[in-house]
Amino acid sequence: MTIDWNAFTPWSALAGGALIGLASALLLLANGRIAGISGILGGLLARQAGETSWRLAFTVGLLAIPSLWLLFAQLPPIHIEAGYPVLVAAGLLVGIGTRYGSGCTSGHGVCGLSRLSPRSLVATLCFMGAGFATVFAVRHLLGA
Amino acid sequence: MNKTTITAFAAGLVFGLGLLLSGMANPEKVLAFLDLAGNWDPSLALVMAGAIAVGLPVFTWAKGRQKSLLDEPLKIPTSNDIDRPLVVGSLLFGAGWGLAGFCPGPAVVATGAGELKAVVFTLAMLVGMTAFQALQRQPQPA
Numbered sequence: 001m002t003i004d005w006n007a008f009t010p011w012s013a014l015a016g017g018a019l020i021g022l023a024s025a026l027l028l029l030a031n032g033r034i035a036g037i038s039g040i041l042g043g044l045l046a047r048q049a050g051e052t053s054w055r056l057a058f059t060v061g062l063l064a065i066p067s068l069w070l071l072f073a074q075l076p077p078i079h080i081e082a083g084y085p086v087l088v089a090a091g092l093l094v095g096i097g098t099r100y101g102s103g104c105t106s107g108h109g110v111c112g113l114s115r116l117s118p119r120s121l122v123a124t125l126c127f128m129g130a131g132f133a134t135v136f137a138v139r140h141l142l143g144a
Numbered sequence: 145m146n147k148t149t150i151t152a153f154a155a156g157l158v159f160g161l162g163l164l165l166s167g168m169a170n171p172e173k174v175l176a177f178l179d180l181a182g183n184w185d186p187s188l189a190l191v192m193a194g195a196i197a198v199g200l201p202v203f204t205w206a207k208g209r210q211k212s213l214l215d216e217p218l219k220i221p222t223s224n225d226i227d228r229p230l231v232v233g234s235l236l237f238g239a240g241w242g243l244a245g246f247c248p249g250p251a252v253v254a255t256g257a258g259e260l261k262a263v264v265f266t267l268a269m270l271v272g273m274t275a276f277q278a279l280q281r282q283p284q285p286a
Contacts, residue, residue: 004184010187016161016194018197020163021196023155030152030216031151031214032216037249065253076167078171082245091264091267094269095269097234097237099273100233112221113192114196114200114203119226119230124234127237130242131238135175
């Protein structure tokens, strides 16, 4: 392992993380709900009565933030290396996996770990482990 | 529009702002974090650290409560079962995350930024969610 110090952005990472924690805290304190993005999207698709408007409003917020950011500054880079077939396969895996596993980086990784849930700790170790293993396989075994 | 819709919208905006600022919305940076054997960029570990540092006291405080500040029922998961769906689902999710560098939140934000590839990923993800939820609603074989 070599650490890429040139790419290391500790302050924006910490500040961005703090904002993510703040947003999760706001949704919990005001709405009494967990800010788990896969759960919010899955709930929207399932159209549960009485749970749609807050989920839709949260999702619209996520969709709207880049346009709002553009009013003040250029957007930070969004580089997507993967080709379309890989994106479709990855999207299907993420969609199925997050619903089967009841959460993703936000619901398990942020909210779950914040409430010290052993279930979320196991989930986070599993998806981080699988993420590390997949990148290792793609970049260093297959050499893509 | 009621208060809970407005607070949810505000939470979505702040959450998205955090994803953009931290670099989580950039798959290139996510994959550089997941590439332990390559030129490793440890930044995203600090995203989780920053989020939990803020979340921990708030979630701890909320544990004993029944209602939110806007008098909504506080819906905190109660299950403690470490079961097969949790493990297998999370492994599948991690594999998809490692292939594209997108998890659900950043994919939605990058879709909002008008990135065509993010739109394709997000649509595939929604198809996966819908398919899984449809299968789950099927009656179980006897």
